[in-house]
Amino acid sequence: MLLKAALTSFRRSDSLAAEPVSATYDVSLKHLAAYDEVCGFGLRDALPLTYPHVLGFPLQMELMTGAGFPFPLPGLVHVANRITQSRPLTLDEPLEVTVSARDLRPHPQGTQVDVVTSVSGVWEGVSTYLRRTGSGSSSGEELQRPAGSAVWRVPADIGRRYGAVSGDRNPIHLHPLSAKLFGFPRAIAHGMWTKARCLAALEGRLPEAVSVDVRFKKPLLIPGRVEFSAREDANGWGFAVWGKGPHLVGSARSSTP
Template structure:
């Protein structure tokens, strides 16, 4: 998979013609248990809200490394993720997964595209990826630091542990040396681990039919110390992860 990703480095496409990728699978309880442990979820019959993203990851990589996807994978930045489910998926049910790409559009720093993972007609995850080609590095958005409700110490091996559970073994998440090869001073935590860790902290408090939308901000260098905040309002939950600046901001309703 890493070799296929590396071979996409020569792409210079400007159109989106990737064909959807589909797969059928059953949940492995051993794999689910490992995922729950690294993200902080309890073991239940219902799948964690972020787990179908992991199940769809091989299909996502197949689509993004295949013909018709316009961007090289090295340097592609995951900037946002939105998950919507109409009901929880259960660990005992067979799953049908389809991954597609849509909505190639400009971004102030380059071009962005959505990779959409649909599972059994009841769960959809939309991952937005950015291909940087220049432009302003600022979003123009000023965020106010929320009051933290918990302190998390993120260990140095979380990237390797989550990579083993998710299949996402991007070198920027594994070791300081491999991360420096891609321009980072240290390894960084996976954005989807950070989102999963937030939802684990809110486990049991979100409705079964829910949309959880997050934006990934500054890289979370590991090891690290961050503050998690969560507050419930009339329109649902607002939550965030901050260090010296924002790493993730999100909402659930």
């Protein structure tokens, strides 16, 4: 997988022609338990909201390393993720997973594209990726640091542990030396681990039909110490992870019409 990803470095395209890829999966209790442990979820029949993203990761990589995907994978930045489900998926049901790409569009810093993972008609994850080719500002937004609800100490091995259960063994997450090759002072946590850890902290408090939208901000260097904040309002929950600056900002809202 890493070799195929590296070979995409020579890819240059202004069009999106990736064909959807599909597969059916049965959930492994052993794998689910390992994922729950790494991310902080309790083991239940209902799957954690972020788990189908991991289940679909091989298909995501198949699509993104295929000929129709426009961007090289090295340097591609995962800037946002939105998950919407109409009901929880369960441990005992076979899951029909389809991954597609859509909405190639300009961005002040380059070009964005959405990689969409759909599961059994009830769950959808939209990962937005940015290919940086310019130096423009991503947003004029000024974020205010919220009051922390909890302090998390993120261990140095969380990238390797999450990489083992997710299949995402990008070198920037695994070791300080490999991360330095890509310009980071040390390894960084996976954005989807950070999102999963937030949802684990809110477990039992979100509606079953829910949409959770996050934006990934500054990389979370590991080991690290961050503050998690969460606040409920009339529309649902807002939450964030901050260190010296924002790492993740998100919201969870009911998806029931």
